[in-house]
Amino acid sequence: LLHDFRSQGACLSHVMPEFLLAPEDYKIWTEVNTGIRVGSMRSSGKLSGKRIFILEDSVFETISKRAWTDVLLQIYKVFVLPRVSSRIVPDPSSLESLQNMPGIKSEPLCSNIYSRYERAILIWLNKNYEKNRKIVWKDSQRGGIPTMRWIVNFDQDLLDGLVLAAQIASYCPYLIPTHFIKMYTDPRTHEQFLHNCLILVKALHAVKLDIDIKV
Known part of the structure; x- marks a missing residue:
């Protein structure tokens, strides 16, 4: 299954199949392949030239959660994003400011990191943020x-929550005075970053898009 995802463009070279097992199944798999009981040692073994990691329960839980998160995101990237169609509607009020910003090309061969569909999302994020930042935080x-x-x-540039807030505000402007106006627009400390993210989560809760995110 992982091989099939990779062949279609999923970036999952770091995910091993055993990391997707249930904890009890992982213990059985490890014992069958190495003869070593999980928890009896912290090193790793080898089987047929393949390295086998013997992980403690807490370590396996952390790695498994990350592996499943990456798999689900890559499934979304491979099977959902290609179905999203883009419609460009020029906005005269934002054209001038956008002209001063470097462009992001959506051609298939212009990046070896992001797919054309991911770059389309980056373009959308840039346009919406530039259009709304002066409105949301005026x-x-x-x-x-x-x-x-x-x-x-999709990591460092979204870290302070402002870009995502600008996207939500473009569709739910009523959240601006109740939520987004309270955000730090130039956060410098961990507390300020956390403050912004908490407001963003509360905004998602307000529009019933909690998707199991806990405050």
Whole structure:
């Protein structure tokens, strides 16, 4: 199954099949393949040239959660994103500011990191953020209007919650005075980053998109 996902473009080279097993099944799999009971040692064994990791319960739980998260995200990338169609509607009010921002190409061969569909999302994030940042935080008392930014990834550039808040605000503007105006627009400390993320989660709860996210 993992091989099939990889052949279709999923980035799962770091995920081993045994990490997707249930904890009890992983223990049985390890004992069958190495003859070593899980928890009896912390090193790793080898079978037919393949390294087998013998993990403690807590370590396996952490790695398994991350592996399943990555698999589900890559399934979404491979099977769902290609179905998303883009419709470009020019907005004269934001054209001038967007012209000063480097573009992101959506051609298939212009990146060896993101697929064309992921780059389409990056383009959408950039346009929505640039269009809405002056609207959402025009009356901000916690840093003023955030600066222009070039969004090129899905981790560091989304870390402070502002980009995602701008996307939600474009569809749910009523959340601006109740939630997003309270965010730090230039967060510097871990507490400020956490504050922004908590507000973002509360906003998702407010529109019934909690998807099991806990505050």
